[in-house]
Amino acid sequence: MRKRDTVRRTTAKEVAAAAGVSKWTVIRAFTPGSSITEESKRRVMEAAAALNYSPNLLARSLATNSTRQVAVFVDDFRNPQKLPFLETLTERLQAAGLVVMLININNHFDHVHALLHADQRQVDAVILFGTAFRDETLADRKLGHGMPPMFVLARDSQIEGVPAVVCDAELALREIVDHLHEKGYRRPGFMSGATALSTALRRRQHFTDFWAEKGVDKIELLSAEKYSAEAGATSVHEYLSRTAPAERVDVLMCENDILALGAMDEIRGKFGLRVPEDIAIVGFDNYELGGSSAYSLTTYEQPRFEMVEAIIGMIVGTTEAETVTLPGKMIIRNST
Known part of the structure; x- marks a missing residue:
């Protein structure tokens, strides 16, 4: 098979010759903030356009010590x-x-x-x-x-x-707990996700602390192995299966919206319970699907x-x- 032809890149030296300037003037023309006259820059840019030249960013990174x-x-x-x-x-x-x-x-x-x-x-x-x-x-x-x-x-x-x-997780969870307490919920639960990430998010700790300030010390803790709808559904299924109806939480805070959506599907689909009449649900992150009429999920939006x-x-x-x-x-x- 015949070797494929390659097109040689135009060099800064060739652009400099065509523009009648030095190679370093060409480099300055393509470096933001560099000192160069408008006339020199115009000549360089015209020559570069005619020769289809673009600067070699990898080579420039050696000189600037920045790869961008x-x-x-x-x-x-x-x-x-x-x-x-x-x-x-x-x-x-x-x-x-x-x-x-x-x-x-x-x-x-x-x-x-x-x-x-x-x-x-x-x-x-x-x-x-x-x-x-x-x-x-x-x-x-x-x-x-x-x-x-x-x-x-x-x-x-x-x-x-x-x-x-x-x-601000502390501010977020204070607002969430204040809202839930005002709505009359008194038997809260919290579903956390992957252990290492959950610790760093600190949402469960703030949730527990703010309920304690309101005199509610018992928080039902649920755990999901990962952040997925399936994991949220599995976690709430295990909880509802082992807990008598009169002892269940009246509101479940999920560490993110994906867990919350999975939990809602399981609560309504497999157990025939109503949201929020039997169990209210709260998420976190304001995932787009949570705002649909199928879920209408209360949540907290991060300032992305x-x-x-x-x-x-x-x-x-x-x-x-x-x-x-x-x-x-x-x-x-x-x-x-």
Whole structure:
């Protein structure tokens, strides 16, 4: 088979010759903020357009010590609530001139391997998004100093020196408990998801604390193995099957909307109970499906856009790299 022909890229030197300027003038013309006269820039851009030239960003990164690449680690792709966040995050990163490297954390590619991979790619930053990241991971002997800066999005950071951008869980759960107490509920339950992530979200602890302030010390705790509708359905099925009707909770707070939707389907479909008359349901995150007439789920909306903008500001250096906590918004619907 005949070897496929390749097209040679136009070089900065060739553009410089065509424009009658130096190679460094061409480089400055394509570097934002560089000192160059308007006339020189015009000549360079005309020559570049005629020769179909575009700058080599990989070569430029060697000179600037910045690849403009950001790695995003995700380990729960099956959770559909991740998609709106990922859409906003990737859109805003790209608008800031950054390239997104999405890394799937799984059984074959853990956090240590992902960090080493990202470091070898010389990314400018790593965003830990919904990942079960632990302190001991950073203590791994394979990881040394000089790793790219890390940031945690949408959960508390458990790692010293790694800032997080989070929705104010304390404020959110206070508003939720106040609403439920005002509606007359007195036998609350809480369904948590994956253990490592649940601890970092701190929603269960705040839920328990605020009910205790109102004189309600007994909280029925349910646990789902992962954040999925199936796991939510399984957890509430086990609870209802072993609990007499008179002893059941009158309101169930689920750690996120996906768990809540699965729980609602099981409560109404398999047990024939009514929501909210028999058991009220609350979620968290304001997943789009939860707002449909089929569910009309009461929930809490995280300030997604503001959270993403805050973390990008830290990465590009326009704001100080420190943990930021932002308020969200209570969404009251028919499920309570």
